[in-house]
Amino acid sequence: MRAGIWGAGNIAEVHGAALAGAGVELAAVVDTDGRRAEAFARRYGALRHGTDPDLLFSGGLDAVHVCTPPNLHFGMVSRLIDAGIPVLCEKPLCLTGAQAYELAVKARRAHVPNAVNFNLRYHQALVRAREMVSDGAFGPVRLVHGSYLQEFHAFPAPYGWRYDEALAGKMRAVTEIGTHWFDIAQQVSGHTIQSVSAVFGRHDPVRLLGGDGMMKGGPDLSGNGVQVGKGARLGDGGTADPIVDSLGDGSDTARGLDAMVSGESSPAWRKVRVDSEDSALITMRMDGGALASVVLCETSHGRSNRLSLEVTGRDQSLWWDSEDIGKLHGARKGTGVNTQLFAFGNNGFADSFRALVAAFYEALAAGAGKPEPGKPSGATAKDGAVGDSEPVMAHTGHTLPDFMQAARIAAICDAVYESALADGAWVEVEAFKGDIEEKT
């Protein structure tokens, strides 16, 4: 099989390694930064590289991995579906549930195999956790809770697209890390999130950006402080230049930021306005009556990548966290804690990528996208309702997170945002027409 990569930044490196691990040839790499595409192509042995997306459409590729910032996903994925090219897109699939659903519908109707990189569900311990919950001995799920904590955005923090609404959307913690937690909470529990109540914290609305591209906070900045609840966005409009002021020569604009960040260091400090949330506290109701809650934070010092999940059933509980990734704990009252060890195999961040990428190409090899004989397809179903069709990957037996599942997660994000704007009011997650429960 031959793959292409669209966007050769940080996460594309993990895709490149995963493709090599799955025995898939990387044939083409496209990035707006031609030198980056070339260096990437050299590292992974791709013969074609450059800035022209046509490289991805003209080479007879079996699939393309979309690894660009989120605002670009909709247009790029749409184009790939139109060309009939299977897509593995980075999360979040889109910036709104409506857009994500549009892509899901389009892909189903066109029978184009698709997946979104919710790689964490492929950790061995979480695959086992799902098996334990679906075993009748666990009992019905009553409570799901956990957290996703990272320190990447604690000061000093590099400025980048994640702080720019035009590229990353209105949210940050929720879309960057919350989406992963929603996915594993639903996947492991076997239940879907139906309604949410959320409050946000935007820890430092005004930050100082140095000539080296790093941000810091400071007591000299007015208007700062932890703000939770009212006014999720807390900013004042979505189109304003995120660079609100210059403490230096005053000549740089947001447009010049890239050059400034990547260029020679400048002694100037500029004020940057940040509208998105650093932290979120979210309470959820799931189908089947379970409650759920999660704490998300991008500025948790010392937490490089800590994701935790605990599921309480009527008869058993289980819990796991990514700092102790190879251990899954289970318990039943009065019988102590039973810890299963996953000492071999799929135990790290990159391993979960490898497992997802391998599953995606196995599904393609197994004929994903070709309608199953005897089953109505989305394209031919009465009135064209997508809900009448099987998911594109279904008959291959894979549990890949497809676009329809990603659309539900995008809808959860929409509801979280709406709730935070309304100071934690309960908001129903939109159930799209044709949304099929895809519990695995």
Ligand SMILES: NC(=O)c1ccc[n+]([C@@H]2O[C@H](COP(=O)([O-])OP(=O)(O)OC[C@H]3O[C@@H](n4cnc5c(N)ncnc54)[C@H](O)[C@@H]3O)[C@@H](O)[C@H]2O)c1
């Ligand atoms: N699954 C995960 O655990 C995980 C982890 C990190 C990031 N991500 C996701 O991966 C995506 C990319 O994140 P990243 O950290 O790699 O960002 P990044 O900034 O490191 O890389 C993005 C790349 O896209 C390129 N690019 C931008 N616009 C482009 C265009 N129009 N055409 C072609 N290339 C373009 C940039 O030059 C850059 O090389 C995001 O959606 C992010 O949320 C997922």
